[in-house]
Amino acid sequence: MTTTSAPLIRPKASRDDLIMRASLALFALWLLVVVAAPLWSLLSKSFQDRDGGFIGLSNYLRYVETPALFQSFWNSLFVAAATTAIVVPLAFVYAYALTRSCMRWKPVFQGLALIPILAPSLLPAISLIYLFGNQGLLKGWLFGQPVYGAVGIVTAQVFYCFPHAMMILVTALSMADQRLYESADALGASRLRVFLTVTLPGVKYGLISTAFVIFTLVITDFGIAKVVGGRFNVLATDIYKQVIGQQNFEMGAVVGVILLVPALLSFAVDRAVARRQVAQLSARAVPFEPKPQKSRDLALMAFCLVVGLTILGVFAVSVWASFITFWPYNLTLTLKNYAFGNFDPLGWGVYWNSLVMASMTAVFGTAIVFIGAYLVEKSKGFHFGRGAVHLLAMIPLAVPGLVLGLSYIFFFNMRGNPLGVLYGTMALLVINTIAHFYTVSHLTALTALKQLDAEFEAVSASLKVPVWRTFFRITVPICLPAILDVAIYLFVNAMTTVSAVIFLYSSETKPAALAIVNMDESGFTAGAAGMATVIVATSAAVKLAQLGLSRLLRRTQAWRKR
Amino acid sequence: MDGTAGAPYLGIRHLTKRFGTFTALDDVSLDVYAREFVVFLGPSGCGKTTLLRAIAGLDIQTAGTIHQGGRDVSALPPAERDFGIVFQSYALFPNLTVDDNVGYGLVSRGKPRAETRARVAELLTLVGLPDAGAKYPAQLSGGQQQRVALARALAISPGLLLLDEPLSALDARVRQHLRQELKDLQRKLGITTIMVTHDQEEALALADRIVVMNHGVIDQVGTPMEIYRKPASPFVADFVGTMNFLDASVSEPGVVSVGGRRFRVDALNGMTPGTAALVCIRPEDVKTRNVGPGDENALEVEVRSLEFLGSFARARLAASDGTGPDLVADLSINLLRDLQVEAGTRFPVALPADRLRVYPKTP
Numbered sequence: 023m024t025t026t027s028a029p030l031i032r033p034k035a036s037r038d039d040l041i042m043r044a045s046l047a048l049f050a051l052w053l054l055v056v057v058a059a060p061l062w063s064l065l066s067k068s069f070q071d072r073d074g075g076f077i078g079l080s081n082y083l084r085y086v087e088t089p090a091l092f093q094s095f096w097n098s099l100f101v102a103a104a105t106t107a108i109v110v111p112l113a114f115v116y117a118y119a120l121t122r123s124c125m126r127w128k129p130v131f132q133g134l135a136l137i138p139i140l141a142p143s144l145l146p147a148i149s150l151i152y153l154f155g156n157q158g159l160l161k162g163w164l165f166g167q168p169v170y171g172a173v174g175i176v177t178a179q180v181f182y183c184f185p186h187a188m189m190i191l192v193t194a195l196s197m198a199d200q201r202l203y204e205s206a207d208a209l210g211a212s213r214l215r216v217f218l219t220v221t222l223p224g225v226k227y228g229l230i231s232t233a234f235v236i237f238t239l240v241i242t243d244f245g246i247a248k249v250v251g252g253r254f255n256v257l258a259t260d261i262y263k264q265v266i267g268q269q270n271f272e273m274g275a276v277v278g279v280i281l282l283v284p285a286l287l288s289f290a291v292d293r294a295v296a297r298r299q300v301a302q303l304s305a306r307a308v309p310f311e312p313k314p315q316k317s318r319d320l321a322l323m324a325f326c327l328v329v330g331l332t333i334l335g336v337f338a339v340s341v342w343a344s345f346i347t348f349w350p351y352n353l354t355l356t357l358k359n360y361a362f363g364n365f366d367p368l369g370w371g372v373y374w375n376s377l378v379m380a381s382m383t384a385v386f387g388t389a390i391v392f393i394g395a396y397l398v399e400k401s402k403g404f405h406f407g408r409g410a411v412h413l414l415a416m417i418p419l420a421v422p423g424l425v426l427g428l429s430y431i432f433f434f435n436m437r438g439n440p441l442g443v444l445y446g447t448m449a450l451l452v453i454n455t456i457a458h459f460y461t462v463s464h465l466t467a468l469t470a471l472k473q474l475d476a477e478f479e480a481v482s483a484s485l486k487v488p489v490w491r492t493f494f495r496i497t498v499p500i501c502l503p504a505i506l507d508v509a510i511y512l513f514v515n516a517m518t519t520v521s522a523v524i525f526l527y528s529s530e531t532k533p534a535a536l537a538i539v540n541m542d543e544s545g546f547t548a549g550a551a552g553m554a555t556v557i558v559a560t561s562a563a564v565k566l567a568q569l570g571l572s573r574l575l576r577r578t579q580a581w582r583k584r
Numbered sequence: 585m586d587g588t589a590g591a592p593y594l595g596i597r598h599l600t601k602r603f604g605t606f607t608a609l610d611d612v613s614l615d616v617y618a619r620e621f622v623v624f625l626g627p628s629g630c631g632k633t634t635l636l637r638a639i640a641g642l643d644i645q646t647a648g649t650i651h652q653g654g655r656d657v658s659a660l661p662p663a664e665r666d667f668g669i670v671f672q673s674y675a676l677f678p679n680l681t682v683d684d685n686v687g688y689g690l691v692s693r694g695k696p697r698a699e700t701r702a703r704v705a706e707l708l709t710l711v712g713l714p715d716a717g718a719k720y721p722a723q724l725s726g727g728q729q730q731r732v733a734l735a736r737a738l739a740i741s742p743g744l745l746l747l748d749e750p751l752s753a754l755d756a757r758v759r760q761h762l763r764q765e766l767k768d769l770q771r772k773l774g775i776t777t778i779m780v781t782h783d784q785e786e787a788l789a790l791a792d793r794i795v796v797m798n799h800g801v802i803d804q805v806g807t808p809m810e811i812y813r814k815p816a817s818p819f820v821a822d823f824v825g826t827m828n829f830l831d832a833s834v835s836e837p838g839v840v841s842v843g844g845r846r847f848r849v850d851a852l853n854g855m856t857p858g859t860a861a862l863v864c865i866r867p868e869d870v871k872t873r874n875v876g877p878g879d880e881n882a883l884e885v886e887v888r889s890l891e892f893l894g895s896f897a898r899a900r901l902a903a904s905d906g907t908g909p910d911l912v913a914d915l916s917i918n919l920l921r922d923l924q925v926e927a928g929t930r931f932p933v934a935l936p937a938d939r940l941r942v943y944p945k946t947p
Contacts, residue, residue: 028598028611029658033644036661477675480642483662484669485689485740499679581679581720 033403038489042401046411049394053414055441056457061421063436064429068275081276091273094255095280101172101247101256102240102284105179106233112180113187113232116329119322120188121195122221124314126323132192134330136185137337140561142518142535144542145554146181147249149339150174151547152349159350170252178246181336183236184329190235194228198310227295234288241284242422244521249542257281258521261424265525271432278425289420337558344552360556365541365549368532373556376534379451380516387456387463388509395467396497400479419461423521426458431525446528458522459515463508470504471497499579503572510568514561591654593618593776594639594744599648601634601800608634609645610800619774621767623791625781627823631800632780633748639778640746641665653743668737672749674729676721682708682732683717689740707735710769727758734766738773745770747779751786763789784824788812796820818943821864828870830863830909831945840942842909847881849940860945867898869939870913875932882934885911887927890920904930 035043071077085091116135120128138146153160154169167173198221206216244258251259257277265274343349347356363369398412418426434445444450474497482492498505520535527536534553541550576582592615601609609631616622624632637643639650641662649658657665676685683704690700708714711731721729730750737745750766751759767790770777781787787794788808796803796811796819804816815821818829832840832847834855840847840863847863855861875882885901888910897920901911913933915925923931 028600028648030647031645031649031659033641034659034661034664036663038663039661475671475673475675477671477673478677480640480662481669481671481675481736482688483642484640484665484667484737484742485692486663487689487692491692496677496679579679581722 036483038483039402041489042397043404045393046397046401046404046407049390049397050407050411050414052390053394053411056453057414057417057421057460060426060429060433061417063432064275064278064425067272067432068279070272072272081272085273085276085280090255091260091277094257094260097172097255098241098257101175101179102237104172104176105183105240106236108176108180109183109187109236110229110233112329113184113191114229115322115325116184117188117191117195119326120192122198122310122312123319123322124312125319125326131326131330134334135188137333137558138182139185140514140518140565141337141554141558142245142520142538143178143182143243144245144249144520144535144538144550145340145558146336147174147178147246148538148542148547148551148554149336149343150178150250152339152343152551153336157350168252170250171254174250174252175247175254175256178250179240179243181333182243182246183239184333186239187232187236190232191225191228194225194231196310198224200308200310203310231292231295234291238285238288238422242281242424242521244424244524245539248539258422258424261428262524265428265431274428275432278428281422281425282420285422285425286420340551341555341558344548344555346548349548359548359552362537362549362553365544365546366532366537367529368537372532372534372537373553375448375531376517376557377560379448379455379531379533380513382448382452383455383459383516384509384513386452387459387512388505390456391460391463391508391512392467392498392501392505395464395471396493399468399471415464416461418457418459421458423458423519424524427454427522427525430454430522446526446531448531450526451523451531451533452516454522454526455516455519456512458519459512463511466504466508466511467501470501474500502575502579506568506571506575510564513564517557517561517564590617592616593620593653594778595649595651596635596639597649597651599635599638599645599650601631601638601643601645608800609638612648612800612802614795614802614805616776616778618776621770621777621779621790621792622795623779623781623787623793624795624797625784625787625791625824626797628782630797632782632795632797634800635797636746636748636778636780639744640667640669666742667744667746668740668742669746670730670733670737670748670750672752674721674733674753676729676733676736678721680720681717682713682719682721682724685721685732686717686735686739688736693740703739704735707739708732710738711735712765725758726754727762730754730762734769738775743776745775745777747777749780749782752781752783759786766790788824794824796823798823815864815941818862818864818946821941821943826867826912828865828867828909828911830865830911832861832863832942834859834861834942840940843903844907845883845903845909847935847940848937849942850937852942853944855942855944862943862945864941864943865911865935865939867912867914869936870901870911871934871936872913872915872919872931875934877932879932879934881937881940882932884930884932887925887929889927890915890925899925901933 068081069076069078071080116131119125120132150169152158154164154174155161158169164173202220203216206220211219242258244262247254247256247259248262257280261274261277261281264270264277344359345355345357346352347354347358362372366372368375394411394415398408398415401408430450433439434442434450436442444453478492478496479489482489518535520539523533524536524539527533534557538550538553541547541553594616596612596614599609599612600607612631612635624635626632634643638645641657641660641664644659649656651657652666677688680688686707687700687704690703704717705714708717711734713728713731713735716724716728716732721732724732734750751762754762763786779790791808793805794808794811795805798819804811804820806814811820811824815824821827822829830842832842834852834857835841835846836857838848838852840849840861842863849863877884884904886904888900888902891898896914896916899913899915901913903909911933919925923929925931
């Protein structure tokens, strides 16, 4: 080692560095306020009595000792496990057909499977009520059993979760190395043996990840259990009842913390799996190209046709029912169910609220997400700060919407919190929604930024161009497709979300998705179906607009052509 | 003319850069003079890029100072230093035309539009792409992109040009062509230039002086001829060009013994008799013509194999009597014809004393 007495150098921060550091600090503060602090107040609330005194685990003990409450815990586990067991195989075959077969109309099938994403989770539940409820068209199919309860929840969840499972599995299945299959063929392995020894091990991690994601989705979803759960209580509905019904915030906090456990677990598994999945496909791998095989392709297509049309059918039922005069006795078409003023004091105002909320979430959320990801990725030095900020940005993925919403009540209602003025405002709904869907947006932006040449900033500095100029002139234009993706993702989720905002809206700011819950609660099922239809139509329109816009981007930006 | 006299343009003193526990640069000192073309040469991980990035201020050193043009720039961020840089990836802005790329640094200086346009046109002509202005980087070949990156770096008339492996992403043929152009351009502009490369041929062809680096320290600084002829260490000898390494020991002043055979050498670098040594000679320095059996350092060898390389052949030789060294020697095509050399042929060669380099052998 050297023993020179050369002076240690303290690098002088440039104006750019100072701007970046100050922005990063601001950004960290934002994440602390919208993610960390609320969760902390939720956690501490679960250890307090009504007067705010610390009582240790008493609330938790009371929870376990109250059979009515603890039963929901088992109920939640049951419906989550059942849904996972049904969805994962279905989605696997569907994804297998999309990636490993030569069946026709793949894009159509992919589109059909994605329909549920455009709607609030409530929609399949409402459809189930129209089909199998007390006045259901196909009520006889259940042999007199009521649809309300575990059966209804699981069935509706299967539809709601299907696209999420399919997307993960499609990704897993498309990462295959042709050479492995050729070797297996050359060695004379039977098709079954190839499937068991090559295909399945290759998607093992994808399957594990899917199972955990679906399990978590079901356990944390509120809408379906609310609409079709009947007397079958689950954790998500318990929180709502404890907080809204009985004003028992402490017990609500306890259920919230319990709800965090599976989500955190799934988050951890997903991270671990993601790390291993990377190593799966080496740079030299040859992408898998399926070969036609008539009988298999036809069988898979038949399967996809059945599943895809069932999904379409279930969603069509709600749409159709929303135009029906009096289900199921008078099936003439009418628009009266769209006169929302009859079911909700705000009438179409709730839809307007949703549009405002979704637009603001998209605009502000995208700006914050992109700038934040840029700071994490591109600021120099400051490793600890950047790591911490990135970690904060990952938390929302592990926090169910209901839990986040509940923690917002605690934090923004806290005595002495100057941010309390936000409570009940549209601004808080927007902030909450941005925070709720933060992680996926953050990762999308980060992926796009990582694809940029790492030396753009260095070149700019050498040319004495300030960092913000390069940000607006180079970084943003290049990342425009990803920015658009983030904006659309935030918009559609803000349109359809129910869970987090349910604790935060006021009578003036009620969004459309919540109006559905209210209408359904008050027995205006047709109105609920109508509002759900409006939301689906809006999400679909936005998605189509995105397709058009990205095509336009490719056409008008000559530099994107090779 | 140029030279290494007077005050250096760039003075680097006791530079150390640590990444955690890893020392990437260990007490490096170096002077670079105005108008010089200096090449940092070394294997990957030797610290050459780290040194370049420290000079640019992109990764500022842990300790030590850098003076540029009499100014202490040691702690300054890149924007406050005076340099232009070309990266291996070129880092051209894909969404800007070639014109806008080259003019990127000029626009923000608030120069009039017409002036910027004229300067950009001038630069593009300089790098031989006068008509490429309206194109986007993706529409250019690798070599053309490299020229644009060079023009962009030169646009702000920097005092120092830094090139980080600028040619290594190109095809061999384009690389050789651009190498010559780069050298001509540097001469023409007289801009002080530092280039990083791991390609010794590139370094020998381009540099006024080569800085050979290994394990975060400078092994040798010298002109290409000095580096090639008088490598300061076995590492340099091995890294630059091809070299025979013969295990030897010092028998008496001016004489080494290789496998029992004695050779006279000119310089012993102060090694005392009995010391284990490495004796080195380049394949082209093995004397093959007009060697008599009684000549100094002569031995008879047998050709084991021949590798035909176009203008010459590389031969693996072994001493005919089984004692003494195995050698690699370059034989001209003339020689092959005249002596009808083929595998198995025996003929005398000599290892000229002034071409033998001796280094202490490190275990």
